[in-house]
Amino acid sequence: MNKQVQVHGALFTVALLYGANYSIAKEIMPDYVLPFGLITIRVVSATLVFGLLSLLLTKEKVTSRKDWGRIALCGLFGITINQLSFFSGLNLTSPINASLVQTISPVVVLVMSSFLLKERIKVYRMVGILLAGLGAMLLISGSANNSVEGHMLGDLLVLLNAASFGVFLVLVKPLMQRYNAITVMSRVFLVGCLGVVPFGWGQVAATDFASFPLSIWAAIAFVVIGVTMLAYLLNVWAMKYASPALVGVYIYLQPVFAILIAVSLGKDTFTWQKALFAAMIFGGVYLVSKPKKPALPA
Template sequence: MSKQVQVHGALFLVALIYGSNYSIAKEVMPVYVGPYGLIVIRVVAAAIFFGIFSRLVTKEKIVGWADNLRAILCGLTGIAINQLCFFGGLNLTSPINAALLMVIVPIIVLLFSAILLRERVSLRKVAGIVLACLGAFLLIYTSRTGTSTGNMLGDLLIILNAVSFGLYLVLVKPLMQKYNAFTIVSRIFTVGAFIVVPFGWKQVSAPDYSSFPVEIWLALVYMVIAVTIIAYLFNTWALRYANPSLVGAYIYLQPLLAIFIAIGFGKDVFTLQKGIYALLIFAGVYLVSRTRQAVAEQ
């Protein structure tokens, strides 16, 4: 299997996991666990897992003042600000609004890549982003219902989350070219855990966990193992071989996959219109992936 296929497979799995997270997280919060308490559970559990696993896999350490500072910034942008704003925003706004606003991530990545990494912004890449953004917008817009309402503060928090995550994808790229993926993920989750605990300690200690039904426990396990550990690890690994713009472009698949999941559970129907919008999304991702720096074969 070629490296390109592996990278796209990893990014597709991440998009699938994130696409399902919008609905699953809303089942848990705020009735069972508050948004910031949910973040503490996810981030602390992941920090412990990656801390132990990284010691078993590699003895590598991040060295140098510049790399350590970059790792701290990655923990701040990729874990703390990203998670606090996303779950705080999702708790207030609708999953549809959140998914729609998250499609600005590739645009943020493209801007930060051009500024910080001096990545060349080709016309093909711009066309791919515009095409995929159009498909995602139309897909989500036509899927809205009369009961789907947003919240201004929630929407603003989702936008801030998108900006923070886009910056993280750019900041972590140089580290991934020098260190093992487990070394990077372990450090950024450790940094993130120290920051999010003060925000969510009251919410994580308030619930009566013994009263949780089985499906809520399964949702919590899924969000820790899949949404947090697997998704971050695969995303970080993919950045070793793909540029940030390609990784960011896969955000457009999230609303598409979310609808497919809903169809599988009988909560939505597939139409020709949705099929056309899906083709726009895939075409946009293809154009971004076909740029010169999209995937480095190694």
């Protein structure tokens, strides 16, 4: 299979998982597990699984102090700040609001890529990001009129989450050029776990797991396996072959999936207007991923 097809398939899957996460995680919080408790369950589980996979499959070591410093920053921005702010924010605001605020992340990716990776921002790529962002905002704003108003603090926390994840996407790219994806994620989650556990362990201990119905266990399994392990692994693997801007712009597909899931549950309706906005998002993704034209022979 063509590598570009694999990359887009991986990023598409990530967007679908994250899009579903907005509604599924809200079923868990706060009635069954408080936000920091859910984060701790999610991150500790992923740390153990990625650590075991690293020992069994790669046995690769990170010896460079510079790389460990970057891993520490990835753990801080990609796990600790990212997870604590997202689930706290989602607990306070609506899935619609949260998915709308998430669209700021690609802007952070572009700015940080220019600053840290010295990547030049192409005009057509900027147009693609603006087109996709406009489509996402129009799509969600049309649905937000029929949704519960989000709490400002929740929106601000999701904004912090989006910015921190954008920084993570840029910071992790050089590591993906030197190490296996499992090696990177096992170290990043270990660092992130050390930052998350002090905040959430008390909430985990206070959770009444015996009261969980099967649907909540299934929702937790989806959050841990799908949204954490699979999504992060696919994201960092894609970073080997895609620019941070392309990875970031796929975040714009999350609100599309959030709307489609709401429609399937009978909580929203799909119109031609929404179809137009979705087409704008896919058009923006195309422009961002558009390959450079080969230089003409002299």
